Amino acid sequence: MRINWPVPDPELPAGVHPALADAARAASAAYGRARQLHTRLELREEVADGADGTPTMRVDRIVEDAILDSIHRNKVNLLSEEAGFVDNGSALTLVIDPVDGSANAAFGVPLSCFAGAVVEDGKPTEALTTWFDTGRAWWARTGEPTPFRTTGRTTLDGAAVCLMRPKRGTEEAWARVASRADRIRVLCTTCLETMLVAEGTVDAFADVGSDTHRIMDLATAIVTVPAAGGVLVDLNGRPFDFEPDLSRRWSGVAAATPQLAEELIATVLRP
Amino acid sequence: MRINWPVPDPELPAGVHPALADAARAASAAYGRARQLHTRLELREEVADGADGTPTMRVDRIVEDAILDSIHRNKVNLLSEEAGFVDNGSALTLVIDPVDGSANAAFGVPLSCFAGAVVEDGKPTEALTTWFDTGRAWWARTGEPTPFRTTGRTTLDGAAVCLMRPKRGTEEAWARVASRADRIRVLCTTCLETMLVAEGTVDAFADVGSDTHRIMDLATAIVTVPAAGGVLVDLNGRPFDFEPDLSRRWSGVAAATPQLAEELIATVLRP
Numbered sequence: 001m002r003i004n005w006p007v008p009d010p011e012l013p014a015g016v017h018p019a020l021a022d023a024a025r026a027a028s029a030a031y032g033r034a035r036q037l038h039t040r041l042e043l044r045e046e047v048a049d050g051a052d053g054t055p056t057m058r059v060d061r062i063v064e065d066a067i068l069d070s071i072h073r074n075k076v077n078l079l080s081e082e083a084g085f086v087d088n089g090s091a092l093t094l095v096i097d098p099v100d101g102s103a104n105a106a107f108g109v110p111l112s113c114f115a116g117a118v119v120e121d122g123k124p125t126e127a128l129t130t131w132f133d134t135g136r137a138w139w140a141r142t143g144e145p146t147p148f149r150t151t152g153r154t155t156l157d158g159a160a161v162c163l164m165r166p167k168r169g170t171e172e173a174w175a176r177v178a179s180r181a182d183r184i185r186v187l188c189t190t191c192l193e194t195m196l197v198a199e200g201t202v203d204a205f206a207d208v209g210s211d212t213h214r215i216m217d218l219a220t221a222i223v224t225v226p227a228a229g230g231v232l233v234d235l236n237g238r239p240f241d242f243e244p245d246l247s248r249r250w251s252g253v254a255a256a257t258p259q260l261a262e263e264l265i266a267t268v269l270r271p
Numbered sequence: 272m273r274i275n276w277p278v279p280d281p282e283l284p285a286g287v288h289p290a291l292a293d294a295a296r297a298a299s300a301a302y303g304r305a306r307q308l309h310t311r312l313e314l315r316e317e318v319a320d321g322a323d324g325t326p327t328m329r330v331d332r333i334v335e336d337a338i339l340d341s342i343h344r345n346k347v348n349l350l351s352e353e354a355g356f357v358d359n360g361s362a363l364t365l366v367i368d369p370v371d372g373s374a375n376a377a378f379g380v381p382l383s384c385f386a387g388a389v390v391e392d393g394k395p396t397e398a399l400t401t402w403f404d405t406g407r408a409w410w411a412r413t414g415e416p417t418p419f420r421t422t423g424r425t426t427l428d429g430a431a432v433c434l435m436r437p438k439r440g441t442e443e444a445w446a447r448v449a450s451r452a453d454r455i456r457v458l459c460t461t462c463l464e465t466m467l468v469a470e471g472t473v474d475a476f477a478d479v480g481s482d483t484h485r486i487m488d489l490a491t492a493i494v495t496v497p498a499a500g501g502v503l504v505d506l507n508g509r510p511f512d513f514e515p516d517l518s519r520r521w522s523g524v525a526a527a528t529p530q531l532a533e534e535l536i537a538t539v540l541r542p
Contacts, residue, residue, distance in 0.1 A: 001419075003472075165456070187456065188456055
């Protein structure tokens, strides 16, 4: 069975870097075509292993192929989870998660997005996240405030927290956070969930220690959450970097304030 | 801070009962206005206790007021969680959850919906669910097949399951289901999650025993999930009825097949 809902063009704000905007548009168009052409079963079929060592679903492949065309057109480099590093001799690298929430995208759960950051000299300068099912976009430049703001909450008691689903070995930490927070959601799309933190819809998002995140899962949050007044850190305090080493993993924690991030991390690490 | 995203008109299929269609349109329009006029904090403020004994948030009140206007215009009766039973002397009663996923709606998590069923002589004849943030609609008539189908999955191993967040006393049952299923999501909107079961996006949805559901939380699923080939049952086998007794509660389980519902229930009830 096909997913019978349209994928609109993303609603991009003025000022987005043209190469990043083109990649985002290409991603929405490709995912929309993929839904029309393929059943859910076909979209989630594993067609290869990505450069990061995890399996690539057909939906990932289709969208990444469209992004590859886009970056060649725009003569910029790419770092992405399936293709790895693609060198077009540019000073700019787009660090992109073509389909964040791949399983959602393949099954039809309407929570998946394109996420991309522009990186120059190892530093991200701007980031764009576009939600496929609605065209909503969140854009931020490093060091410049965004029109949207985090909630400003400082305490875990009473907080609304998005978590990754409990994974083997992290069940107890997961349960500790769930029992402290007021509301827990599991949406299975890190890039969208961190944008919900940035826009003040939820107070925090966390991987409670499964070390699932690659740099492209967190690149947009690294720019956008601080620009909106929040923080984005690794659970174990490891610094983020944009090296094209896809074996590196983090447990990302996005929070409305540094105090909330600290309390969340303490709850995970210290029973 | 306000929720700065629009609420489109619902995209209603031809054939929806005019009173139900009018209520759905009124709900989207009212929620859209509420987002423009009120901050998140104001939307979630508890302004009263509903007829069912749970607190009413401002967002619930605003949308239900618009629905009350609609049912008076259309001279039908209403059964809803805040107002209770409103008798307009009609043979038809609309059983409505004005805002399913009230917390999502108030905070801005884009997962909330209108859900309404037409009930005649105690039997539901049709049901409509409309997702506020996109206008997507799911409609079904009792006993008539829908264009969308469940996944047909029969086993919990490998399944994608939506759960209510773990509540006090149900944590162990929750963890048992989470450890068996392949993917777990917590979207906090029963009516949308059961439509994802009906359209074949996820395999099942369950309240693992917290007895949270009132009849208006399940009314649309009672019609729509079976019409799409699945089942909608109570965890403890209690029959559903449409009596205006809002003290009654169920633990709804929606599944792609009877076999999957049975296995899910067995996993919850028998450690």
